[in-house]
Amino acid sequence: xxALVDYDSGNLxxxxxxxxxxxxxxxxxxxxxxxxGARAVVLPGVGAFDDCVNALQRQEVLEASxxxxxxxxxxxxICVGYQALFxxxxxxxxxAAGMGVFxxxxxxxxxxxxxxxxxxxxxxxxxxxxxxxxxxxxxxGSYVYFVHSFxxxxxxxSIVATRTTYGRPFASSIWSGNCFATQFHPEKSQAIGLRLLxxxxxxxxxxx
Numbered sequence: 770x771x772a773l774v775d776y777d778s779g780n781l782x783x784x785x786x787x788x789x790x791x792x793x794x795x796x797x798x799x800x801x802x803x804x805x806g807a808r809a810v811v812l813p814g815v816g817a818f819d820d821c822v823n824a825l826q827r828q829e830v831l832e833a834s835x836x837x838x839x840x841x842x843x844x845x846x847i848c849v850g851y852q853a854l855f856x857x858x859x860x861x862x863x864x865a866a867g868m869g870v871f872x873x874x875x876x877x878x879x880x881x882x883x884x885x886x887x888x889x890x891x892x893x894x895x896x897x898x899x900x901x902x903x904x905x906x907x908x909x910g911s912y913v914y915f916v917h918s919f920x921x922x923x924x925x926x927s928i929v930a931t932r933t934t935y936g937r938p939f940a941s942s943i944w945s946g947n948c949f950a951t952q953f954h955p956e957k958s959q960a961i962g963l964r965l966l967x968x969x970x971x972x973x974x975x976x977x
Contacts (some may be wrong), residue, residue, distance in 0.1 A: 771973060772798045772807035774834070774850075776824040780956065784813045784847065787956035791967040801833035809973030810837050813956075814849025818858035818875055818919070821849045822865040835868045838948050843973045846950035848917060851943070854950055855921045870948065872924035884936045887918040894931040894941050894953070901930040901944045905968050907961055914957040915941075921952070 771788060775781050775797045788795045788811065798804050812834060814821050825831035831853075838844045846854055855867045858875035867875075878886045891912045896904065920939045923929060930949075933941035942951040949969065955962035 770794045770796050770807050771809045771811060771970065772796055772804045774804075774810065774812045774825075774830055775799050776821065776828055776830065778814050778816065778821065778824075778849070780813050780815045780848070780954065783956045784811060787963060787966055788970065791963055791970055793966075793970040799828055799830070801829050804830070804833055804837060807837070807842070809843040809845070809969070810834065811845045811847065811969075812850035812853065813847045814851075814853065815916070816849060818849060818852055818860045818867070819865040821853055822867055825853065826865075831868060835870060838868075838870055841947050843969060844948045845969050846948075847956075848952060848954060851950035851952055852919065852921055854943075854948070855923070858919065860919050871921075871928060871943070871945070873922050875919050875921050877919050878936055881936045888915050888935045890915065892933050892935060892941075892953075894933055896930070897932055898930045898944055901942075901949075902972055903930065903942070903944065903949050903965055903968050907964055907968075911961045912958075913941075913951075913953040913955070913961055914959075915953045916957075917952060 852875045854870045896909045928943045928945040929940040930944040931942040955965045
């Protein structure tokens with residue numbers, strides 16, 4: 770079973786549908802005890818960093834997610850679920866602390882002539898770690914769907930799995946052991962996104 774964390778984030782149902790489409794056994798969870806028997810966890814997210822982190826704290830799922838990652842079972846963060854893995858954010862004078870699984874902070878795109886913020890739409894991912902199992906069968910330079918104004922800056926560059934350029938290069942996904950995370954939305958990225966989610970489900974051995 771894959772636990773899909775529900776903290777009232779707007780893209781939960783689209784992630785659930787995409788996971789079901791690739792054959793996952795999915796359970797929507799809101800409490801730490803509901804995550805206990807999961808083979809993998811997916812933390813989706815849209816919106817502001819503080820809203821995400823504070824909601825996870827209220828449901829006692831922030832620490833439970835950190836502990837789940839430490840258990841060695843596969844974990845996938847999407848968009849703000851990716852950002853929440855880091856120490857903190859510059860968004861709207863943020864004061865909430867993230868999980869701190871990885872060192873680094875979430876920053877905003879720099880204003881540049883002709884650069885629209887947020888980035889909304891398709892952009893390419895370039896492999897920094899071609900061996901990342903999340904990208905099995907996915908060509909380097911594939912296009913995926915983004916909706917964001919902020920992105921993490923990992924201190925440890927060895928965890929960067931893909932880079933994307935939008936005004937400047939940024940870490941569009943990471944991989945460290947059992948922990949994966951993407952700034953883009955696999956559930957909105959058509960065939961490429963479904964392949965990525967299928968790879969994650971296969972890693973977890975959580976097919977229905």
